[in-house]
Amino acid sequence: MNKSLFLTGALALGLSLPSMAQTPVQVKYANTITAEDLTKNLTYLASDEMKGRDTGSEEQKIAAEYISNFYKNLGLTGPVNGSYLQKVDLVSTSFDEVNLKIGKNKLVNNEDFVFIGDGDMKKAAKSELVFLGLVSDENLAKVDVKDKLVGIWAVGVRSNDLVTKVMEAGAAGIVIVSMEGQANFDRIANRYKTLAGKGRIGFAKEVEQKPIFMVSSDKMGELFDTPVEELKEAAKSIPETIKSQKASYQIKKKVEEVESSNILAFLEGTDKKDEIVVISSHYDHVGVSSTGEVFNGADDDGSGTVSVMEIAEAFATAAKDGIKPRRSILFLNVTGEEKGLLGSEYYSEHPIFPLENTVVDINIDMVGRIDYEYQDAENKDFVYVIGSEMLSTDLKKILEYNNITYSDLILDYRYDAEDDPNRFYYRSDHYNFAKHNIPVAFFFNGVHDDYHQVTDTVDKIEFPLMAKRAKLIFYTAWDLANRENRIRVDGTNTRTDR
Incomplete structure (x- = not known):
C-alpha cells in the first residue's frame, strides 16, 4: 500500500492522526511489550502442570488467580464489586448412555456416530429411520417424517436451521451427514471420544427431547444399504426411493454444576471515561485427553491471553507515568470459549459496563504461530x-494507519469473506460483541498441524512475531482510546446467527 496516498485519504476522511514530527509517546510504552515477558507468562500458563486449563477445573482457577494477581500488581482495578472475577454459572451435561440401533446394526457411540443433540429417556424408543436427504419443502412433501428418525444430508450448509425445520415437521429425531469423507468424521468422533466423561459445558436449560446423531456419509450409506453416490442423488429430489429402516434409541442424561469465571481488569480513562475499549481473549482450554495427555493450549489461546496481559502492562505503565487514556479500557479474559463462546456470551448478557458505552472489542485468539x-x-x-470493517468504516482505517506507521505487518483479510467455509468470524469471542452492534477486530494467526492437539506447546511459539502482533494491537487500542471522536457504527451486522 502506498503510505502517502493512505495518509492523504485518511486525513480527507477526518481521522485525526498524530503529528509525525517527533516519536509519539505510545512508542515508549509499546516497547514494554517484549518476547521475554510473553515467554515468561506463557511458559507458566501453558505448562503441563496447568493440565490444559479446562473450564471449571482447579487448574483453570489457578490460571485465573495468576492473571488476576498480574493485573492487581499493575494497579488495575477489579470492576466486579472490587473483584477481578465475574462468576459464570455453568453446568456439565453428560450422556451416560446413548444407544442407537438401525436394523440389526447396533452402533457404537463416538465411533459409528456422534451424539450432538439433547434428551433424557427412561426407556428406549422404537421408530423408523426414513431418508429425507436435502431439507426442502418438496422432499418433505414426499417423505412422512412424523415420529420418525429422519436421515438428512447437510454437506456444505448450515445445519441448525435444517434440523429445526425437520423437527418442526414432526420428526422424532435426526441422523445427519454434515461432511463427506470418513477421515473428516473420524477426526470429530475422536475428539468427542477424548472428551467423553467430562461432559459438555454450557448454560443450564430445560431438557429437550431432541435426539440428533451425526454419522459419516459412508455410514449413512451403510445404514440404508445404498451406495453413497446413489444416496446423494436420491437426496436431491427422490428421497422416497430409499427404503426405510427399523430403529431404536435411548439417551440418559446427567447434569452437574460447574463454577468458572471471566477475568476483568479496568483502567479508568480521563475526560471520556464512560466510553469503554475492550481488549479480550479466552484463557481456558480443553484440559487433558482420556489417556492423560495435556492439551497445553499454548497458541489457543495462551498466546492471546498473555498478549492481553502485556498490552495491559503497557497501558498501566503509561498511566503510572501520568499518561492515562481518555477512554477507559477493560482487559477481559473470558472462560468457556472452547465450549461455545460461553464467557463472552455471559458478559454480553450481564455487562459490567453498559454495552451502549462499549466502543469496540479487540479480540485476540491465536497469535503465536505461522499457519x-x-x-x-x-x-x-x-x-x-x-x-474490522463490518460495523465501522473507521476501524479498519485506524488499524491500517497504525500498522503502516509502526508495525509493517501483512494484514490479511481473507477470512472476512461471508462465504468463508471455516466460519472463523463466528468462532471466537468478538462475535458476542458484534451481535450487539459493537465494532470488532479479531486478530488471528490461522490454523496449523497443532491446532487443538496435545502438540500445541510453548516451544513452537514464534515469540518475536507474537510481540510484533501485540504491539500493533496496543497501538490500535491506544489510538481508539485517545482520539477525539469514538468510531462510528455505520455498518450493518449481516451475520447475527451462528
Missing part, C-alpha cells in the same frame, strides 16, 4: 484480521 498459508512465504510477518 499453512504463510509457512513457506518469504515474509512471514502477518496477521489475519477479521470483522
